[in-house]
Amino acid sequence: MANGPGDVSADRVPPADVEPPSRRAALVYNPIKVDAAQLRSSVSRLSAEAGWDEPLFFETTVEDLGDGVTRRALAENVDAVLVAGGDGTVRAVSEAVCGSDVPLTIVPSGTGNLLARNLFLPLGDPETMIRATFEGDRLPIDVAFAALRRPDGSSVEHAFVVMGGMGLDAAMIANTSGDLKKKVGWIAYVDGAARSLARATPFRIMYQIPGRKLHSARVQSILVANCGSLPAGLELIPEASVSDGELDVAIFAPKNFWGWFLVWRRVAWDNSFLRRFRAGRQVLSLRTRDNTVIYSRGEGIELQAESAQAVQLDGDEFGEATRIRVRLVAGGIIAALPAGHDTSRL
Numbered sequence: 001m002a003n004g005p006g007d008v009s010a011d012r013v014p015p016a017d018v019e020p021p022s023r024r025a026a027l028v029y030n031p032i033k034v035d036a037a038q039l040r041s042s043v044s045r046l047s048a049e050a051g052w053d054e055p056l057f058f059e060t061t062v063e064d065l066g067d068g069v070t071r072r073a074l075a076e077n078v079d080a081v082l083v084a085g086g087d088g089t090v091r092a093v094s095e096a097v098c099g100s101d102v103p104l105t106i107v108p109s110g111t112g113n114l115l116a117r118n119l120f121l122p123l124g125d126p127e128t129m130i131r132a133t134f135e136g137d138r139l140p141i142d143v144a145f146a147a148l149r150r151p152d153g154s155s156v157e158h159a160f161v162v163m164g165g166m167g168l169d170a171a172m173i174a175n176t177s178g179d180l181k182k183k184v185g186w187i188a189y190v191d192g193a194a195r196s197l198a199r200a201t202p203f204r205i206m207y208q209i210p211g212r213k214l215h216s217a218r219v220q221s222i223l224v225a226n227c228g229s230l231p232a233g234l235e236l237i238p239e240a241s242v243s244d245g246e247l248d249v250a251i252f253a254p255k256n257f258w259g260w261f262l263v264w265r266r267v268a269w270d271n272s273f274l275r276r277f278r279a280g281r282q283v284l285s286l287r288t289r290d291n292t293v294i295y296s297r298g299e300g301i302e303l304q305a306e307s308a309q310a311v312q313l314d315g316d317e318f319g320e321a322t323r324i325r326v327r328l329v330a331g332g333i334i335a336a337l338p339a340g341h342d343t344s345r346l
Helices: 036-049 067-075 087-097 114-118 126-135 168-174 178-197 259-271 278-286
Strands: 025-029 056-059 080-085 104-108 137-149 155-160 163-167 203-208 215-219 221-225 247-252 293-298 300-313 316-337
Touching: 025 036, 025 067, 025 087, 036 056, 036 126, 056 067, 067 080, 067 087, 080 087, 080 126, 087 104, 087 114, 087 137, 087 155, 087 316, 104 114, 104 126, 126 316, 137 300, 155 300, 163 168, 163 316, 168 221, 168 300, 215 247, 247 300, 259 293
Parallel strands: 025 056, 025 080, 080 104, 104 316
Antiparallel strands: 137 155, 137 316, 163 221, 163 300, 203 215, 203 300, 221 247, 247 293, 300 316
16 A cells, blocks of 8 residues: 555664664784783773774784784774874874875874874873774874885885985984983984984985976985974974975085084074064074075975985884985875864964
């Protein structure tokens, strides 16, 4: 019998007491950097409180810094990924998550926490960040990929979310003692910098930002940055933004040893102090510019060095390269932030 006016067909009646689809998160963590038992317990408890299923857990290893296990987690169709470890772990997990639209929660751990610092996340409150997975805000942030040409002609490509560099900065990281870093944290890089400066020699590069002229320069180091802040309040590149769809480039080209004092003045005094005040910015606008530090900006960069140079990505050694091509994936990661987090500085 046909349904009369006002009748509702049976196939249109919503079923009663329909449960929402289950959701599940995955935690990728470096067991050396975290208290694994406590962290896993917190993620499980807060997942349950949010009505999510029991999370998946993946440990990183020497062979798998986090990208491999993260891809395994994504293959399980998880709804969120949390990462806990040092800057290298965050970098590797970000590489795998990029483009997936699965939100990434950074639970600050380790010594540097550079991406977390640049996002102004709470460094000593892991539960706040874990809760952000289930009830926080979301912010698309940029991810950079560096294609490295090795001296033997082979090529590899890896992501970075903070900054990559060629030259002295990479040599400094290579010369930093791992044991010292474990004991005193990022301050250990001062020792690596001192040893690197003693034998630093400039090298020539050709570089080009898309849509700009080709340039040649004799440099000590070149940095390509997604973020600009370092520990201790140092602003290496004060106007860098993790979500502006552009990369910032800093070229360090002191002419001699004393030129490093001008570099230090630019980073530690001009960028990190004077720029905070209106009067300070007026002083900077009147000062004669020098070429010890050259800044630029664009959607990527391609550079060629006259000889193989050390490379670092997010504070980890990546061997030597003669050529680097950096491309940007704007909004490649959906970062989870605490509810109401101030994003005006990002």
